[in-house]
Amino acid sequence: MEGAWWAVLTVIGSLLALAYYAFVAAPARLHRWRCEGLRAFARLVELRTQGRYGRSEPLAEIANAVAMRLGLPLHERRRLELAVYLRDIGMVAIPYSILNKPTAPTPAERALLNRHAEISASIAEQIPGLWRVASIVRLHHVVYKENPDAPLSAHILSALDDWLRIAENADADAATAVLKQGIGARYHPLVVQALVSELRQRSADGWVYLTRSAALWL
Amino acid sequence: MLALPGTQFRMSKRKRFWLWFFSLAMASAGLLLWAGVPLVQQHQLGVFTGIVALAIFAELLLIRYPLRPEYSDRGLWFSVSTPVVIAAIIIYGWQFGVWLDAVISLAAGVLTAQLKNTRLRWAFTNTVQSVPSAGAAGLMVAQIQGEPVSPVGWQTLVILILSLLMYMIVNTLLVSVTVAIAEGVRVRWVLGQTLLSLPRDIALMTPISFLITAALAAYGATGLLGVLAPYLALRQAFVIAARQQELYQQTIRSLGFLVQRAxxxxxxxxxxxxxxxxxxxxxxxxxxxxxxxxxxxxxxxxxxxxxxxxxxxxxxxxxxxxxxxxxxxxxxxxxxxxxxxxxxxxxxxxxxxxxxxxxxxxxxxxxxxxxxxxxxxxxxxxxxxxxxxxxxxxxxxxxxxxxxxxxxxxxxxxxxxxxxxxxxxxxxxxxxxxxxxxxxxxxxxx
CATH class of the missing domain: 1.10.3210.10 (Hypothetical protein af1432)
Structure with a gap:
């Protein structure tokens, strides 16, 4: 009989492990896999545009932290992370000469560059399981005043994308100042507040994120 | 393949498929006849109906496991009724298990054909693949089981793992040959993919199959209602595994598409x-x-x-x-x-x-x-x-x-x-x- 009890306990333990695997561990691992897969696309864009677009590693982490501060549920945060990797994938459809033009783009070229959000969203819509991410990708340059009802994730991405671009070209403080100036006009007030708090909390070594990929020196 | 000196006559894909199908069908019919109709003889019709109902429910919750697109765009559709069949073999004998697998594969296949608009021939193909798999597992259990053992003891657990292993190996081999013939690709290419997931599948199915065995032994078919929640957890685990495989292929396919486009x-x-x-x-x-x-x-x-x-x-x-x-x-x-x-x-x-x-x-x-x-x-x-x-x-x-x-x-x-x-x-x-x-x-x- 003792053997039977051990068997029963083993089975119960296995079933609990199975439930944990099926509903917690495996979905989390699936999400990691998805992110790792999409990171290849983000890296491709980053290399193709000499680091001007597609940066994803610092963004994904900070975006998740900001989303947690704003109380976004787990599934929303996961979508936001996927949107970080996918947001600039549309750049692959834009000619290399325009992407890497040393001078300022002409209005026509600027219009073409601005289409990347729409192209990225269209690509996301084609990938099974990512159609919900497409709406965040489409609005990742959303202006708060023009579309205050856009998903909070899109507002986070819009502010963070701008912050990273300015921080890389100038410095982190200047980027934060630009965000603060744009509160209520270009950027969502709650998002800027959460982002600034998050950035303040990060230690000085956090800015190691701003160093560029070694591959860009190839 | 027929061969004459100097020339080669290759059978068409279609003919090869039907030849394979009829071979399997004959083997399955032979097994079913050999098993007889033990349920009627032993008045187990009520239990049989209950198990069939649950197993058909299990069969209808199909999961698509993607194969590489160059092998098959359809992928493999599978269900998780195997733990039920193995538990039935252990409690009621191999004859019961073989008939059970035949009935649920056919019934669920026909229902799926209606509901998901799939071809009816796949219902028959699945059936003739399942019956030899259940037969192999059942005959092995009959050889090693010997005297009746406690349905929740260690011996049952060992027998259950061995029979799951046998069922899965035979079934994977038969399914891989069918896919290879239907899609015109090499058997070992398909096996290279299907065999990889075998240890994980057995590890996932063992606890649920053990639980079903205990439920059947204690409460008969009614006991199966108690295992619905763990069963759905098992199915979820398989769905995630299939999605992971799909993701892997999607990534490679999408990157390949970008190379071609560039x-x-x-x-x-x-x-x-x-x-x-x-x-x-x-x-x-x-x-x-x-x-x-x-x-x-x-x-x-x-x-x-x-x-x-x-x-x-x-x-x-x-x-x-x-x-x-x-x-x-x-x-x-x-x-x-x-x-x-x-x-x-x-x-x-x-x-x-x-x-x-x-x-x-x-x-x-x-x-x-x-x-x-x-x-x-x-x-x-x-x-x-x-x-x-x-x-x-x-x-x-x-x-x-x-x-x-x-x-x-x-x-x-x-x-x-x-x-x-x-x-x-x-x-x-x-x-x-x-x-x-x-x-x-x-x-x-x-």
Whole structure:
């Protein structure tokens, strides 16, 4: 009989492990896999545009932290992370000469560059399981005043994308100042507040994120 | 296959499928007749009906397991009714289990055909695959079970694991042969994918099958209602595993699509290079999963070109030295694109080194001989060969180079063996190409 009890306990333990695997561990691992897969696309864009677009590693982490501060549920945060990797994938459809033009783009070229959000969203819509991410990708340059009802994730991405671009070209403080100036006009007030708090909390070594990929020196 | 001296008669895919189907059907019918109708004899009709109801429910919750698109776009559709069948075999005997599997496979197959608009022939195919699998597992249990044992004891657990193993091995083999015949691909290619998930499947199914055994022993068919929640957890685990596989393939397919888009005249080139590379890897004796990785690496070997300027890639004239320097960056750039994607990490070195040469004059690292992985040497040979012969349509030819004939290209490879190319890979590749040529000639004759 003792053997039977051990068997029963083993089975119960296995079933609990199975439930944990099926509903917690495996979905989390699936999400990691998805992110790792999409990171290849983000890296491709980053290399193709000499680091001007597609940066994803610092963004994904900070975006998740900001989303947690704003109380976004787990599934929303996961979508936001996927949107970080996918947001600039549309750049692959834009000619290399325009992407890497040393001078300022002409209005026509600027219009073409601005289409990347729409192209990225269209690509996301084609990938099974990512159609919900497409709406965040489409609005990742959303202006708060023009579309205050856009998903909070899109507002986070819009502010963070701008912050990273300015921080890389100038410095982190200047980027934060630009965000603060744009509160209520270009950027969502709650998002800027959460982002600034998050950035303040990060230690000085956090800015190691701003160093560029070694591959860009190839 | 019928063979006469000097000529070959290959059976059509359709005929081979039906021949395989009828062989399985005869085996299944034989097993069912041998099993008799024990349920009626032993007045187990009520229990049987209850189990059938649950198992049909299990069968209807189908999961799509994707196979590589070049093997089958349909993928494999599977359900998780096996734990129920194994538990029934252990409690009620192998005859009961065989009939149970036959009835649920057929009933669920017919219902699925109606609900999901699938072909009815797959319902019959699934049935004739399930019955021999249940028969093999059941007969093994009958041999080792001997005296009745406690349904929740260690002995039952061991018997259950062994019978699950037997069922899954037989079923995987039969399904793989069916897919290979239906899709016209090699059995070992399909087995290379289906066998990989076997240990995980058995580990997931064992606890639930044990629970069903205990429930059946204690409460009969009614006890099965208590296992619905764990069953759905098991199904969820399989769904996630299938999605993970799908994700892996999607990533490779999408990256491959980007390479083709960035460099249109390499489109067909990538497909051909991948297929040749896999055949050479097989001939070199690499394990099946390694051969699949070679296929994927060959598909993505030019990934770095997506980063380069299209004007250089598509330049119809000769490239300037500076432009060549740009082009030479592509192996390293390809590896760099994948460096943050750990599930593709095995193929990264092969992509980075597919332009290395045994004499050390290659790029980007100038590695020599054995320093270059075998897989990268395989890709180097087939890549060069395909670049020399070009595609089958004129717009697939390299713009600044004369296209060579098959024989000229092979001779060129032989000239470069030992310096530009690995001699062992060149000789293996030559055999593979010659066999392909012979098959093509024989096909043209018939």
């Amino acid at each position: 460099h249109p005249y390499t489109g067909g080139h990538l497909q051909r290079v991948s297929q040749w590379a896999r055949r050479v890897a097989e001939r070199l004796g690499l394990p099946p999963e390694r051969c699949e990785l070679v296929y994927e690496a060959a598909l993505l070997h030019d990934l770095g070109k997506t980063v380069l300027d299209e004007q250089i890639l598509n330049k119809p004239a000769r490239l300037s030295p500076q432009e060549w320097q740009e082009i030479k960056k592509h192996p390293q750039l390809g590896a760099e694109i994948l460096c943050d994607t750990p599930f593709l990490s095995p193929i990264i070195p092969w992509i980075a080194m597919h332009h290395e040469r045994p004499d050390g004059k290659g790029y980007p690292f100038g590695l020599k001989g054995e320093q270059i992985p075998l897989e990268a040497r395989v890709i180097a040979v087939v890549d060069a060969f395909d670049a020399m012969i070009g595609g089958e349509s004129p717009n697939q030819h390299r713009p600044h180079r004369r296209t060579l004939t098959l024989e000229e290209a092979l001779a060129e490879l032989e000239r470069g063996a030992g310096t530009q190319f690995d001699p062992q890979v060149v000789s293996t590749f030559k055999q593979v190409v010659q066999e392909w040529q012979q098959r093509r000639t024989a096909g043209a004759r018939t």
